[in-house]
Structure formats: structure tokens, C-alpha cells
Amino acid sequence: MIDSAHALAFMRxxxxxxxVGHKEPDGDCIASQLAAAALLRALGAEVTLHSAGPFDRPEIADFVGSFAATIPDARRQGTAAVIVDCSTPDRTGALGSRLAGLPCLVIDHHSAGEPFGDARFVDATAPSTTVLIQQLFDDAGVAFDADTARLMLFGVCTDTGFFRHLGRNSAPVFHAIARLVEHGTSTSEIYMMVYGCRELSARKLLAEMLSRTESHRDDRLLITWQTQADRDRLSAHQRGEDEVYRLLQTIKGNVVVVLIKEEGDLRFSVGLRSTTAVDVGAIAASFGGGGHRQAAGFDIAGTLDHVKTTVKTVLLPLVEAL
Ligand SMILES: [Mn+2]
Known part of the structure; x- marks a missing residue:
């Protein structure tokens, strides 16, 4: 557990x-922002929440109304920034330029990235940023209510794939989770928040991605993709990416799963998930992206065939060496 004194001194x-959190926010990002705001308000501060969006993930769609898409000039006067779940300043997306010159506290759990901010509370061993926010509540001696407990459990559950990614050294995390449950939330409640909001069209898109999956080297490398045309044909607003990874990573012998998504004209995002054998965070970083050792991503321009060839050129030698 790292020392939170600097972070709390900044907050006071x-x-x-x-x-502020990262663009394309996820459950941990949104929950960390809301829980950090609750802590700051308990400490007597005035707080506003900002996100570059979009709120595409179905489990966070209901939160969009709590976040402003920009930071007006008037709001920048005499204010400080708390940036959560971001390993680099550019992760804040379009809000980045609005943060320039503000005193800044960074609360994060990513391993890669360039240290930034005037105060930092960063622990790459934490499974989610919400776990760090929970530590801040405890170290500040501030009690949290059931709504904040629910948010913090939501953050841990979404960032750990409902605990699937937690290893043997995770007992402190489960102790922290036990206290969240004591404060009036539950894993069944969070499960429905995350998985009880899917559309049938997204399941059909998932079926499409599964059926077209390319296998290389005895399933060690699995590559699939979705295009704008797929989403249009199925009227799919939700993209179902988490389930693609979850299902393909259950294939015996699999090491790396790649999901390529068309984001615009000749623009693609590449998502990577791996076992511990391959550091996909380093691969993503080499393409200007980021993430963790076992979950990372980057953006790339070109045709779909070009993107697939690029991905195979990098990954095939790595999985062959295993
Ligand atoms: Mn996170």
C-alpha cells in the first residue's frame, strides 16, 4: 500500500x-471520478465532473448526465484538477488543453505512461483506481455511503473482469471489497449493472465476430474484427467487445486475442488481451497506444487487411517463441 499523504494534502x-477521467471512459473511470468527487465534497470542496466521452459502454450510459463534456473558462479560475485512471495527460482527450496550467493530482493504477501532475497517488499493483479512492477515504477518516460503496465495487468489478484477473496476492483487495459489501452493496447488484443492460443486436454482432475469428498457430493467436458496415447492418449500438475477449480467451492454448474495430474511414482501433506470457502493453506502446501488460490497445490507420497484416507481423513471432 503506498502513502496517500501527498494526495490528501493536495485535496485539503x-x-x-x-x-476528470480518460476519454472513452469505462466503469472504473466513471466510478473513480464520482467517488473522488464524493470524497472531495466530504472534505468541504466544490466539485464538478468532466469527461471527454463518449459514453459508449452500456454499463456507464446512465451516468452521462453527471459529466460535462468541457471545462468552461469561468470554471478554470482558482480551481485544481484531479485526474483519475489516466497514465498520460493525453488520455483526457479533448479536455487536455483545458487542464493546462491547473494544479493537478493524478490518481491511477496503470503501469505504463509518463509521470505527470503536481501530486501523484499511483499504484500499479492496484486492480482498479476505485481501490485507491477507497484507500483515500480510509486514510482521510471519511466514511462513505452505500451509493459510493456501490460505485467503488462497480470499478473493481469492471476492471478485474469480475475478479477473473486477480491473482494470489489479492487478499487485501477482497478485504476492501468485504467492507464495500458491509456498506450496503453486493456483487449481484453490480453484475446486473454491468450485464443486465445489453441489446440483442449486440449479441448478434458478437456472434459475427466469433464466427469470423482467424486462428493462427494452434489458436495461440486469435484475431477478429468488426466494421461500421457490421454495426449498421445489425443496428448494433453496443459493441460487445468485453464478451469477445472473455469468450476467445477461454480457447485452450490461446495466448493473445486481437479485436480490430473500424472507427472511421481507414481508421481502426486494435484491442489486445493476453495471458502473462506476452506483454501486450509494450506492443501497444510501440504503436503509440497504452494499457496494461495483459490488456492494451492502440489506434492505427490503413485498410483492414493492412491492420491485420501489421498485427500478425508483430505477434506471430512472439507466440511462436512460446
Ligand atoms: Mn482503471
Whole structure:
């Protein structure tokens, strides 16, 4: 557990905050922003929440109304920034330029990236940023209510794939989770928040991605993709990416799963998931992206065939060497 004193000193030294997370927010990001705001308000500060969006993931869609898409000039006067779940400043997306010059506290759990901010509370061993926010509540001696407990459990559950990615050294995480449950939330409640909001069209898109999956080297490398045409044909607003990874990573012998998504004209995002054998965070970083050792991503331009060939050129030698 790392020392939170600098982070709490920063939180107490200012009285007005903008709380910002990363673009394309996920459950941990949104929950960390909301829980950090609750802590700051308990400490007596005035707080507003900001996100570059979009709120595409179905489990966070209901939160969109709590976040402003920009930071007006008037809001920048005399305020400090708390940036959560971001390993680099550019992860804040379009809000980045609005944060320039503000005193800044970074709360994060990513391993890669360039250290930034005037105060940092960063622990790459934490499974989610919400676990760090929970530590801040505890170290500040501030009690949290059931709504905040629910948010913090939501963050841990979404970032760990419902605990699937937690290893043998995770007992402290489960102790922390036990206290969240004591405060009035439950894993069944969070499960429905995450998985009780899917559309049938997204399941049909999932079927499409599964059936077209390319296997290389005895399933060690599995590659699939979705295009804008797929989403249009199926009227799929939800993309179902988490389930693609979850299902393909159950294939015996699989090491790396790649999901290529068309984001615009000749623009693709590449998502990578791996076992511990391959550091996909390093691969993503080499393409200007980021993430963790076992979950990472990057953006790339070109045709779908070009993107697939590029991915295979990098990954085939790595999985062959195993
Ligand atoms: Mn996170």
C-alpha cells in the first residue's frame, strides 16, 4: 500500500476541483471520478465532473448526465484538477488543453505512461483506481455511503473482469471489497449493472465476430474484427467487445486475442488481451497506444487487411517463441 499523504494534502489545500477521467471512459473511470468527487465534497470542496466521452459502454450510459463534456473558462479560475485512471495527460482527450496550467493530482493504477501532475497517488499493483479512492477515504477518516460503496465495487468489478484477473496476492483487495459489501452493496447488484443492460443486436454482432475469428498457430493467436458496415447492418449500438475477449480467451492454448474495430474511414482501433506470457502493453506502446501488460490497445490507420497484416507481423513471432 503506498502513502496517500501527498494526495490528501493536495485535496485539503484546494477548495474547488474539476475531476476528470480518460476519454472513452469505462466503469472504473466513471466510478473513480464520482467517488473522488464524493470524497472531495466530504472534505468541504466544490466539485464538478468532466469527461471527454463518449459514453459508449452500456454499463456507464446512465451516468452521462453527471459529466460535462468541457471545462468552461469561468470554471478554470482558482480551481485544481484531479485526474483519475489516466497514465498520460493525453488520455483526457479533448479536455487536455483545458487542464493546462491547473494544479493537478493524478490518481491511477496503470503501469505504463509518463509521470505527470503536481501530486501523484499511483499504484500499479492496484486492480482498479476505485481501490485507491477507497484507500483515500480510509486514510482521510471519511466514511462513505452505500451509493459510493456501490460505485467503488462497480470499478473493481469492471476492471478485474469480475475478479477473473486477480491473482494470489489479492487478499487485501477482497478485504476492501468485504467492507464495500458491509456498506450496503453486493456483487449481484453490480453484475446486473454491468450485464443486465445489453441489446440483442449486440449479441448478434458478437456472434459475427466469433464466427469470423482467424486462428493462427494452434489458436495461440486469435484475431477478429468488426466494421461500421457490421454495426449498421445489425443496428448494433453496443459493441460487445468485453464478451469477445472473455469468450476467445477461454480457447485452450490461446495466448493473445486481437479485436480490430473500424472507427472511421481507414481508421481502426486494435484491442489486445493476453495471458502473462506476452506483454501486450509494450506492443501497444510501440504503436503509440497504452494499457496494461495483459490488456492494451492502440489506434492505427490503413485498410483492414493492412491492420491485420501489421498485427500478425508483430505477434506471430512472439507466440511462436512460446
Ligand atoms: Mn482503471
Amino acid at each position: 489545500a484546494h477548495h474547488s476541483f474539476v475531476v
